[in-house]
Amino acid sequence: xxxLNEKSTxxxxxxxxxxxxxxxEMLQExxxxxxxxxxxxxxxxxxRTAPYHHFKDKNALLCGMAEKGFEQxxxxxxxxxxxxxxxxxxxxxxFIHDYIQFAHNNPxxxxxxxxxxxxxxxxxxxxxxxxxxxCFQFQVAMTQEWQKKGLFNxxxxxxxxxxxxxxxxxxxxxxxxxxxxxDNSKIDEICDYAVSMFLANSKK
Amino acid sequence: xxxLNEKSTxxxxxxxxxxxxxxxEMLQExxxxxxxxxxxxxxxxxxRTAPYHHFKDKNALLCGMAEKGFEQxxxxxxxxxxxxxxxxxxxxxxFIHDYIQFAHNNPxxxxxxxxxxxxxxxxxxxxxxxxxxxCFQFQVAMTQEWQKKGLFNxxxxxxxxxxxxxxxxxxxxxxxxxxxxxDNSKIDEICDYAVSMFLANSKK
DNA sequence: AAACCAAAGTTGACACTGTCAAGTTAAGAT
DNA sequence: ATCTTAACTTGACAGTGTCAACTTTGGTTT
Numbered sequence: 001x002x003x004l005n006e007k008s009t010x011x012x013x014x015x016x017x018x019x020x021x022x023x024x025e026m027l028q029e030x031x032x033x034x035x036x037x038x039x040x041x042x043x044x045x046x047x048r049t050a051p052y053h054h055f056k057d058k059n060a061l062l063c064g065m066a067e068k069g070f071e072q073x074x075x076x077x078x079x080x081x082x083x084x085x086x087x088x089x090x091x092x093x094x095f096i097h098d099y100i101q102f103a104h105n106n107p108x109x110x111x112x113x114x115x116x117x118x119x120x121x122x123x124x125x126x127x128x129x130x131x132x133x134x135c136f137q138f139q140v141a142m143t144q145e146w147q148k149k150g151l152f153n154x155x156x157x158x159x160x161x162x163x164x165x166x167x168x169x170x171x172x173x174x175x176x177x178x179x180x181x182x183d184n185s186k187i188d189e190i191c192d193y194a195v196s197m198f199l200a201n202s203k204k
Numbered sequence: 205x206x207x208l209n210e211k212s213t214x215x216x217x218x219x220x221x222x223x224x225x226x227x228x229e230m231l232q233e234x235x236x237x238x239x240x241x242x243x244x245x246x247x248x249x250x251x252r253t254a255p256y257h258h259f260k261d262k263n264a265l266l267c268g269m270a271e272k273g274f275e276q277x278x279x280x281x282x283x284x285x286x287x288x289x290x291x292x293x294x295x296x297x298x299f300i301h302d303y304i305q306f307a308h309n310n311p312x313x314x315x316x317x318x319x320x321x322x323x324x325x326x327x328x329x330x331x332x333x334x335x336x337x338x339c340f341q342f343q344v345a346m347t348q349e350w351q352k353k354g355l356f357n358x359x360x361x362x363x364x365x366x367x368x369x370x371x372x373x374x375x376x377x378x379x380x381x382x383x384x385x386x387d388n389s390k391i392d393e394i395c396d397y398a399v400s401m402f403l404a405n406s407k408k
Numbered sequence: 409a410a411a412c413c414a415a416a417g418t419t420g421a422c423a424c425t426g427t428c429a430a431g432t433t434a435a436g437a438t
Numbered sequence: 439a440t441c442t443t444a445a446c447t448t449g450a451c452a453g454t455g456t457c458a459a460c461t462t463t464g465g466t467t468t
Contacts, residue, residue, distance in 0.1 A: 049448085181367065197402070253418075
């Protein structure tokens with residue numbers, strides 16, 4: 001377990017974390033298609049099947065990577081929300097911009113986090129859900145807070161507002177990172193329009 | 205070339221179409237992960253590499269499948285739009301509902317049509333683009349028409365309105381079919397809310 | 409009618425993938 | 439000093455996409 005003494009190569013010491021790290025590197029460099037357990041293992045300098053002592057299968061590894069992604073995104077949301085310099089309206093702006101920016105900066109990770117591969121067929125691990133749900137819930141809580149403060153109609157169901165809101169942000173993000181909206185220079189402009197649309201009849 | 209005389213088995217006669225058809229069946233049955241060229245070929249009753257005479261590679265086959273999907277979706281949009289019984293507002297309702305319904309009915313096909321696999325890295329075929337772009341453009345044209353008729357603010361950039369609108373619809377659809385929004389019974393409710401949100405300060 | 413060509417379909421081969429079973433190493437507890 | 443057990447390795451298997459070389463066939467040209 002000595003990271004300093006590098007002599008003992010048989011036991012890696014911190015393989016699980018290293019695998020997650022390097023796999024995420026590979027994901028960002030060449031996309032999900034190039035993330036194979038064998039290439040990963042060889043790049044980390046370990047045998048083909050070593051990862052199986054830390055992850056049940058490839059799906060579990062992918063879930064682990066997505067998990068870290070949700071922690072990042074959650075952190076970004078928190079930071080924006082806790083910035084006391086901003087008005088409510090600015091908080092809302094910032095949420096949308098930061099969210100889409102995150103997706104744009106980490107397209108393959110974002111794809112992984114929200115993609116079918118991980119979520120359908122109940123193939124998500126418990127750990128993934130434990131990291132993703134609080135992130136989702138934080139977004140609902142923020143929306144609720146904004147609603148209370150007059151940004152949205154208080155009569156509307158808060159969950160629905162938040163679902164439509166997240167849908168919009170998620171949809172725009174995906175259309176960009178999947179290469180269907182191709183003009184990246186227009187991201188901010190589209191974000192701005194989305195914001196103004198949501199706040200069209202807000203009193204604040 | 206005789207479909208009736210089934211004796212000559214060497215030449216299939218209509219392999220390209222059959223491959224697209226059966227591949228799409230496989231997609232709907234067991235998801236993209238179970239669509240392999242070899243299983244497809246064997247199911248069609250042809251050798252492993254026969255498909256290569258009709259599609260450059262697997263990607264081209266997938267593009268071909270998506271192509272058909274866009275034709276379907278385009279048709280659905282047209283049908284809804286050309287229904288003369290409906291008011292403008294109802295047309296708008298119908299577009300959103302039909303769109304999300306299509307995605308919900310064909311989750312894997314929808315995933316394929318709009319996913320990274322096909323669009324990123326310029327890996328889309330010319331034929332796919334020729335079938336997808338008119339479909340996208342029709343949606344922009346509809347939005348423009350609605351804008352003219354007073355559903356949206358005429359001062360806003362029509363392309364932006366349409367991009368945000370499509371983003372919302374696409375995002376909600378994806379969150380459902382990817383298994384992140386899990387309560388399918390709430391689809392209509394969310395659609396309704398999205399519609400009312402977009403038309404909050406419409407004059408019509 | 410004979411010869412020919414190009415399209416359509418075949419088999420063999422290769423490198424790559426995820427994953428299992430069985431064996432090896434070594435770190436830490438008794 | 440011994441033992442347990444987690445971490446790691448090698449060998450093996452079935453499955454994948456795709457290439458090259460070969461065979462069959464239908465239609466066109468002489």
